[in-house]
Amino acid sequence: MIAVEDEVFAQANEAQFGTFDMAKSAALKGKRQRKRTNSRSASHSSEDTDPVSPMSEDFPKLKLDASFKRERRSRTGTRGLPKKGGAGGKGTWGRVGDELGAEAVKDERDPNFEATEMAKDVKLGTYIPPLDREDLETNVKPLLVEYFENSEREECITAINNFNIGPDNVGDLLTLVVSMALEMKSVKRELASRLIADLYGRVIAPKYMEDAFVVLLKQVPDLELDNPSAAEDIGKFLARAIADDCLPPAFLKRLASHDLPKQSQKSVLHASSLLTIKYAMSKIDDIWGAEGIEKQATKFYSNKLWFILKEYIKSCELDEVKMSLRELDIPHFHHEVVYEAIVLAMEQRLSEFEKYAQRIIDLLQFLGKSCIITKSQFETGFKRVGNDMPDLTLDIPNAMSLFSQFCDMCVAQNFMSDETYEKVFPNRGRKRFVSEGDGGRVKTTI
Helix, strand or coil: CHHHHHHHHHHHHHHHHCCCCHHHHHHHHHHHHHHHHHHHHHHHCCCCCCCCCCCCCCCCCCCCCHHHHCCCCCCCCCCCCCHHHHCCCCCCCCCCCCCCCCCCCCCCCCCCCCHHHHCCCCCCCCCCCECCHHHHHHHHHHHHHHHHHHCCHHHHHHHHHCCECCCCCHHHHHHHHHHHHHCCCHHHHHHHHHHHHHHECCCECHHHHHHHHHHHHHCHHHHCCCCCCHHHHHHHHHHHHHHCCCCCCCHHHHHHHCCCCHHHHHHHHHHHHHHHCCCHHHHHHCCCCHHHHCCCCHHHHHHHHHHHHHHHHHHCCHHHHHHHHHHHCCHHHCHHHHHHHHHHHHCCCHHHHHHHHHHHHHHHHHHHHCCCCCHHHHHHHHHHHHHCHHHHHHHCCCHHHHHHHHHHHHHHCCCCCHHHHHHHCCCCCCCCCECCCCCCCECCCC
16 A cells, blocks of 8 residues: 555656656655654654654755746645635635624724614614705795695695705795795785695794794895885785784884895885784785685685676676686686576576577677687586576576577577587487477477
């Protein structure tokens, strides 16, 4: 067995170091045997023996090639992979996922110590940075435009709360709401006053509401450039905020300590005068007019349209009706004009029905040519009269015949098309001028 090992060792040396004589090979063999003997004797005996120095004269000096010295492969014959799949050994980080189960460092002197790891009541949340003036106008203005169109305050406030409106931005938010309302009619200003009342305590903290109005008052000179009556209107907003308990009445006195422009002082004086009149609070609630208070009341607009049509029946002023409808600013509700006009004509005396019906037809034709009422709204108004016929018959017994006569007049004057007529009377049969069961007598009435 030893001979085989010697032969293999010799062949390996010959492959790596080149060929050399057998004398050197014998010397290596003797050196290896002496080393084994010395190591065994040292383990069984305490006597000191002088081991043979590896640099003795008997050990041959090998000349290694330069390429062998630069060889980076392992000379031990073992694989150089990390131990335990990367979970052990010097310079290893551990297996993938071991860091998730690592225990928190409890030593405060450890560089890896974090104070948050020791806290038990830490709550993580999303941080929303506060908006600056430009971002506020970019993000909030579309929400206000939508609010002025659909009047949904809760939806608007919920959307605004998604942004971080800090104490430094409440004044800009209030100025944005008021400045947009000043460019609109009194109905929108009423909506703005209601929105300010709902913003109080929910978006604008009570302690910052006064600061917000101070910022608004300082912007009066700039707002007057586009709205000459801005000082007076902002005074109304200020008085309305006090009436809605958003501001204390003493706030007007505390404004004397602020350096306000002259235009802003006009707003303060106007608000003071509104608050000192008799029954001030009840009148300030209606400061923007009844149409603002009853914005969502269909009955209110129905009464408004009724009075407008009643006045037209007497005066026949077409332009006045047109101007009144534009002031109401309810284009989505113009089908009510058609409905109320037809009902008003049917309520007149039977002897005067044709006269008043013709006036109503002239009015509807004028509003149609002026693009005040659309074709779909005309159809909706006529259909509503037909659908409400059972209820109308209770007050006007011959309502069905009068309505049929009115529609025939519209068709005769090319105001109503046959298609619309069929939609109004979908189940109406052919018109019989000769009775089929009374001996062929010709009918004289419709």
